Amino acid sequence: GENVEQHPSTLSVQEGDSAVIKCTYSDSASNYFPWYKQELGKGPQLIIDIRSNVGEKKDQRIAVTLNKTAKHFSLHITETQPEDSAVYFCAASTNTGNQFYFGTGTSLTVIP
Amino acid sequence: GAGVSQSPRYKVAKRGQDVALRCDPISGHVSLFWYQQALGQGPEFLTYFQNEAQLDKSGLPSDRFFAERPEGSVSTLKIQRTQQEDSAVYLCASSLFRATGVTYEQYFGPGTRLTVT
Numbered sequence: 001g002e003n004v005e006q007h008p009s010t011l012s013v014q015e016g017d018s019a020v021i022k023c024t025y026s027d028s029a030s031n032y033f034p035w036y037k038q039e040l041g042k043g044p045q046l047i048i049d050i051r052s053n054v055g056e057k058k059d060q061r062i063a064v065t066l067n068k069t070a071k072h073f074s075l076h077i078t079e080t081q082p083e084d085s086a087v088y089f090c091a092a093s094t095n096t097g098n099q100f101y102f103g104t105g106t107s108l109t110v111i112p
Numbered sequence: 113g114a115g116v117s118q119s120p121r122y123k124v125a126k127r128g129q130d131v132a133l134r135c136d137p138i139s140g141h142v143s144l145f146w147y148q149q150a151l152g153q154g155p156e157f158l159t160y161f162q163n164e165a166q167l168d169k170s171g172l173p174s175d176r177f178f179a180e181r182p183e184g185s186v187s188t189l190k191i192q193r194t195q196q197e198d199s200a201v202y203l204c205a206s207s208l209f210r211a212t213g214v215t216y217e218q219y220f221g222p223g224t225r226l227t228v229t
Contacts, residue, residue: 004159032215098168102154
């Protein structure tokens with residue numbers, strides 16, 4: 001099955017700086033890659049996703065890049081704010097499977 | 113509109129007890145998923161429904177775990193004879209539809225935190 005690895009496990013940045021979280025996947029058939037933000041005591045919230053037919057997608061301060069050849073994708077958060085502090089999960093899925101395969105999460109702390 | 117809701121939010125069970133966890137998906141969402149999230153880990157797939165049909169239960173860890181969605185809307189995850197290793201957050205997600213060749217976004221509920229003592 002698919003194996004998703006995520007790095008780093010913890011990340012601290014100063015407010016206003018950028019944060020980058022990286023994930024790799026193993027199944028070349030994976031073609032959908034969502035990113036979720038999970039705050040303490042809450043369920044994962046979808047923040048952005050990318051499909052394999054594009055290499056980059058942006059939504060305000062958040063962007064995701066995908067390199068299918070290398071089988072890795074990254075989340076970029078610019079101009080970080082304290083409210084960005086949370087655990088972020090990447091995931092991968094194929095169009096023939098029924099499940100998302102999640103990374104182990106990155107705990108992001110934005111220091112005011 | 114309303115999101116995915118789950119109840120109870122917290123459940124404490126003594127080892128050996130049976131528990132039932134409820135999920136109300138987003139209205140109109142055909143697909144429903146259950147995941148288990150251990151402390152400090154990402155969610156792990158348990159089972160998947162399309163309407164009332166359970167199409168994939170490959171992630172259920174043992175025959176003590178059972179899920180149903182009899183009318184294609186609300187779903188219940190039941191765990192029989194709970195063990196300490198069942199302690200985790202159980203997440204439900206729903207998706208608009210799954211068609212061949214397209215993966216749709218999954219929207220998660222807040223989860224039920226199960227503690228087995």
